[in-house]
Amino acid sequence: MPCQQSLRITPSSKQQDRATMTKDDAQQRIDDLRRDIWRHNRLYYVDARPEISDRDYDVLMEELQGLERDFPELITADSPTQRVGGEPIAGFVTRRHGIPMLSLDNTYNPGEIRRFHDYVMRGLRGETPTYTIEPKVDGVSIAVRYVAGVFNRALTRGNGMEGDDVSANLKTIPSLPLRLSCTEPPPLFEARGEVFMSREGFQRLNERRVASRRRALRQCPQRHGRYPEATRLAGRRPTPARHRLLRPG
Numbered sequence: 556m557p558c559q560q561s562l563r564i565t566p567s568s569k570q571q572d573r574a575t576m577t578k579d580d581a582q583q584r585i586d587d588l589r590r591d592i593w594r595h596n597r598l599y600y601v602d603a604r605p606e607i608s609d610r611d612y613d614v615l616m617e618e619l620q621g622l623e624r625d626f627p628e629l630i631t632a633d634s635p636t637q638r639v640g641g642e643p644i645a646g647f648v649t650r651r652h653g654i655p656m657l658s659l660d661n662t663y664n665p666g667e668i669r670r671f672h673d674y675v676m677r678g679l680r681g682e683t684p685t686y687t688i689e690p691k692v693d694g695v696s697i698a699v700r701y702v703a704g705v706f707n708r709a710l711t712r713g714n715g716m717e718g719d720d721v722s723a724n725l726k727t728i729p730s731l732p733l734r735l736s737c738t739e740p741p742p743l744f745e746a747r748g749e750v751f752m753s754r755e756g757f758q759r760l761n762e763r764r765v766a767s768r769r770r771a772l773r774q775c776p777q778r779h780g781r782y783p784e785a786t787r788l789a790g791r792r793p794t795p796a797r798h799r800l801l802r803p804g
Contacts (some may be wrong), residue, residue: 585622588619602799649718650708650717651717652716695751698710701743703742728750
């Protein structure tokens with residue numbers, strides 16, 4: 556999939572008096588602002604190398620919000636403004652996974668690892684496998700679906716066949732894209748991984764609890780099925796860790 560090169564718009568460039576804008580002018584400016592905000596979100600939340608100040612970012616967002624207020628028919632579900640101010644919901648609807656979402660196995664026995672390797676070798680029939688080893692993040696297993704490149708839904712693993720729809724909660728995570736940054740996205744695409752809270756995020760959560768005269772937590776609430784509270788009180792900055800990509804056929 557060829558990746559799209561985002562326009563680099565400064566807050567002072569390409570601005571036009573909204574009172575004189577036509578709908579076509581507004582659509583073009585909105586498209587430019589969204590591309591630029593998506594890009595800066597990735598630079599800030601994912602790549603950790605921001606290029607503009609918080610104030611300049613706010614100027615871009617404020618202009619987009621103003622245009623969408625003036626032209627509400629141009630608001631789309633994947634607009635950066637649609638995650639701002641959104642509150643996680645406590646009640647969840649159960650939905651079926653398109654492809655069963657299996658759990659990862661674990662072992663502490665070298666013999667089991669060798670047996671797994673033997674099993675892989677038999678399946679490959681003589682080919683030499685290459686293994687990738689990475690730390691396992693123990694968070695909330697999530698399947699995030701995109702339809703035509705646009706965020707569609709997010710489900711927990713649940714029982715593997717069905718999971719809770721936590722789309723409203725996931726949309727509050729700034730590092731999760733609401734639109735894939737590709738010009739030719741597949742019709743249906745699903746990313747699976749873990750949503751977890753960093754140590755720094757957990758510390759901020761407890762600081763806010765203590766400041767509001769609530770007891771500090773010893774463990775992250777998402778480990779106890781209280782994921783909506785974790786998302787809301789951590790400043791909406793849990794982190795998604797991707798470990799599997801699917802393109803259901």
